[in-house]
Amino acid sequence: MKSSIAPTQYRLGAAELEVLLAMARTGTLAGAGERLGVDASTVFRAIQRMERGLGQPLFERSRAGYRATDLAQALAEQAERVEAALEAARAAAQAQPEQVTGTVRLSTTDTLLHGLIAPALQQLQPRHPALVFELHASNELVSLTRRDTDIAVRATRRPPQHLVGRQLGMIRSALYAGASSPAQWSDVEAGRAAWIALDDAIPDHPSVRWRRKHFPRAQPTFRVNTALTVMELVGRGMGIGVLPIFLAQHRSELRPLTGSLEDSETQLWLLTHPESRHLRRIAAVYGHLAETVQLP
Structure with missing residues (x-):
């Protein structure tokens, strides 16, 4: 007699999604391990378990690193939503009324940082003393898609379409x-x-x-x-x-x-990721920069 009990399906949990997202963002076992605070072998075993459970590969391996398959990219997008929801929950649990807490990673160039962003943050910091800022000043574009940064301020005429952006004016x-x-x-x-x-x-x-x-x-x-x-x-x-x-x-x-x-001339853009723009810590900084950064 044929059993009427359906086979057990593999279920991805928050921990597995966190590992997958770290791999998708970094492309290496070592990089993912550094983000997660574990060694590369732990990440490797976790990826293997997921691939066995799902019955298909998540990453294509090469000398250059690990490239996410279409399935891994789709799962990473969902993992980003889970990550944003968890961050929002933690912030809500820790914050006092009207208090904004947490770390905001901001990427820009040294010119924009010293000439425009630092003066704006100097005004903001006393209003939200529990905020911590990680400032990355470089001419290289840091990826918001991989969440290497929360907010980017860039001089460009072609901002990425997948990001939420606001033009702050023209750089002359x-x-x-x-x-x-x-x-x-x-x-x-x-x-x-x-x-x-x-x-x-x-x-x-x-x-x-x-x-x-x-x-x-x-x-x-x-x-x-x-x-x-x-x-x-x-x-x-x-x-x-x-x-x-x-x-x-x-x-x-x-x-x-x-x-x-x-x-x-070129345009100045304030950019962030659509999945994290509503987090209080990011919204506070984004909104302040949008209001206060002014160009002559």
């Missing part, structure tokens, strides 16, 4: 010389000025594109890797450079040689 730039430098616009036109630029570090930067368009024969005397370094060297009178107006306008050691350079 001008050509500057040091206040004590004798350089004039006529020196720039005559090719007598030394340029300080980001060519090798960020070859597609609007300032680099502008110079190459209008002064194609000009070669930088100093190639540097951050706009802050451009500003410091220009301020020392070591050459001329294109700088964001919001960063340079209050520096007495800098002198503009031009007005706003129209074809070097």
Whole structure:
């Protein structure tokens, strides 16, 4: 007689989803283990158990790491929702009325951090003293999809469509010389000025594109890797450079040689992930930046 009892189905729990999500975000056993606070072998065994239970592979293995299959990507999306719900529950359980707690990871460039974000956070911190900020300043794009960061502030004309974003305004730039430098616009036109630029570090930067368009024969005397370094060297009178107006306008050691350079403009975007934007800690920071960050 055939049994009427259905075979037991494998059930994924929160712990398994946490492991799967860490693997999908990092692509390596070691990286996932570091996020989870366990060793790589523990992660490996957990993935094996899930694959056996589900009866199909979750990751394709190669020398480059572990690439998530379509099934793993679908499960990772659900795991992100579980993660967001758990974070919201923990925050609600720990917070006092009107108190915002937790850690907010924010990614931006050093220029935007020093010129716009740090002053805004300085205003916010006394209002929410229980918040902790992890600030990542780099020209490299940190992934919100993998949750390497909670909020990103980026200069771009093409923000990722899968993220929640708000345009904060236009970043305008001008050509500057040091206040004590004798350089004039006529020196720039005559090719007598030394340029300080980001060519090798960020070859597609609007300032680099502008110079190459209008002064194609000009070669930088100093190639540097951050706009802050451009500003410091220009301020020392070591050459001329294109700088964001919001960063340079209050520096007495800098002198503009031009007005706003129209074809070097770009948009400033405030970005976050749709699954976590409603968490109190993220919403508090996102909302404050949206209200207070202003561009000239």
